[in-house]
Amino acid sequence: MTAATSPSVVRDDVPAYDVDIYSDAVIRDPYPHYSRIRELGAAVWLPANGMWAIGRHADVRACLSDHDTFRSGMGVAGNDRANGIAPGNLLASDPPLHEELRRIVAAPLSLRALNDVKDRITETADALVERLVERGSFDGMADLAQYLPVSIVSELVGMPEHGRENMLRWASAVFDMLGGANERAEAAFPVIKEMRAYTVNEATRDNVRPGGWVAMLYDAADQGLIRPEQVQMLMRDYLGPSLDTTIYATGHLLYLLGANPGQWERLVQEPKLVPNAINEAVRLESPIRGFTRTVAVDTVVGDVAIPAGDRVLILYASANRDERQWDRPEAFDVGRVLIDHVGFGHGIHACAGMQLARLEMRCILTAMVERVARIEVGEPVLAMNNVLRGYERLPVRFLKKGGDPAVG
Known part of the structure; x- marks a missing residue:
């Protein structure tokens, strides 16, 4: 182990937990x-x-803004093995490489590009919510939260069918690998190896969907914008972030609206608050707990000196509940105006797919506002993952406007 991640390292005269x-x-x-x-x-x-933990909102924002000091190029995981194999992708890179890669990967995720699929996502969300309203009771994760990412986004990525079937399992393993050196991380490595074999051997140029996001990577290689060997690495950037984070954020949104019926009633009365509700759910239950960075030079955070070479865990989920930043930070309030939460990250490594995630959730929520009178939720089952926070299962019942739903 390196000194930065070895549990045996002692730091005297500093705050410790x-x-x-x-x-x-x-x-x-x-x-x-x-x-x-x-x-x-x-x-x-x-x-x-x-390693260090940074959990206050102001300090998290400052660290994420200072990518020269808090570097991603040596990996963003909480264990050495993952950090040894991950550098060089979009998440684990520093400028100028990061800018070059993001320009390619984020191209189909821009607002302009998403306009081409907005109508399709809207129509699919409308039909989905209509079916679930008539059905009445369902699993909020498998039947609702996963539907758009699995049915539409996986098609946009353009992987061959075998890859689409495994995307959720692979994505979960990616985030487990990025946690600490524990059994979950170790169990993830064989799954990651399987995913990498797939990207090399099966997601070849002639097997991916023409016009899909992966095909765009091959086009970028043909144009000399990236090296041919970077295509497989970058297509893996689509496998994780395009799925689990959106799925878990949607599940949190659904649960919070069901557990807070007064907030749902307000949202039905004031549909203009739909974007607020999405941001508030992402703030309160951040789907990504946090990633690590390596400190490039001796630095000071607050009044704490951190030596060069140490690793820090930047806790988005903690920053988003900082009582220094928000009044009643543990309350779910669809009227709360949010412009600075870090649920999607911040700085140059802010989530490249955040606009897609917001679009999917906005379409689902708008369809719900039009059709659902009340949301009832049962006890959710938490998915155990090193980095992600979300539900494995979530019992939900929609009561439709104008009467009770059909028995489901």
Whole structure:
């Protein structure tokens, strides 16, 4: 292990919190731990993980803005093995390479490009919600949250069918790999190996959908914009971020609206608040807990000195509940005006697919506002993942406007 990630490294006379941030207990109930980290200091040493945690909103935003000091090019995981194989992709790169890669990967995710698929996503969301309203009871994750990413986005990516069938499993493994050195991360590596074999051997130029996002990568290689060997690496950037984060954010949105019926009633009365509701759900239940960075030079966060070479975990999910930034940060309020949450990241590494995620959730929520009188939710089942926070299953019942739904 390197000094930056070895649990044996001791940091004297600094705020410390002796808990494994990737443990089952923390994953199941993270927010009291994030609160404690914020209380202890601007940067807090995690002896069990051999790295620092940064959890206050202002400090998280500042670190994400300072990509020269807080570098991604040595990997963004919480374990050395993943950081040894990941550098060079969009997530684990620094300028100027990052700008070159993002220009290619983000092209089909721009607002202008998404205009071409907006009508299709809208029509699909309308039909989906109509079916679920008539059905009544359903699984909010498998039947609603996963539907658009799996049915439309996976087609836009343009992988051969075998890849589309495995995208959710591969995406989950990618984020498990980016956590700490634990059993979940170890179990992810064989799955990642399978995914990489697929991108090399099956997602070849003649097997991907013409005009799809992966085909655009091959076109970029033909034009000399990227090296041919970068095509497989960059297509993997579409496999994870385009799916799980949107799916989990949609599940959180659904649960929060069902668990807070007054907020749903307000949203039905004021549909203009739909974008607010989406941002508020992403703030309150950030689908990505956080990624790490490596400190390039000796630096100070707040009043805490961090040596060059140390690794820091930047906790988006903690920053988004910082009581220094928001009044009643643990409350779900669709009227809250949000312009600076970090649920989609911040700075040059802000989520490239955030506009697509917002479009999908906006279309679903707009269709719900038109048809659903009340949302009832049961107890969700949490998906255990090192980096992602979301539900594996979520019992939901839609009561349609004008009467009870059909028995489902």
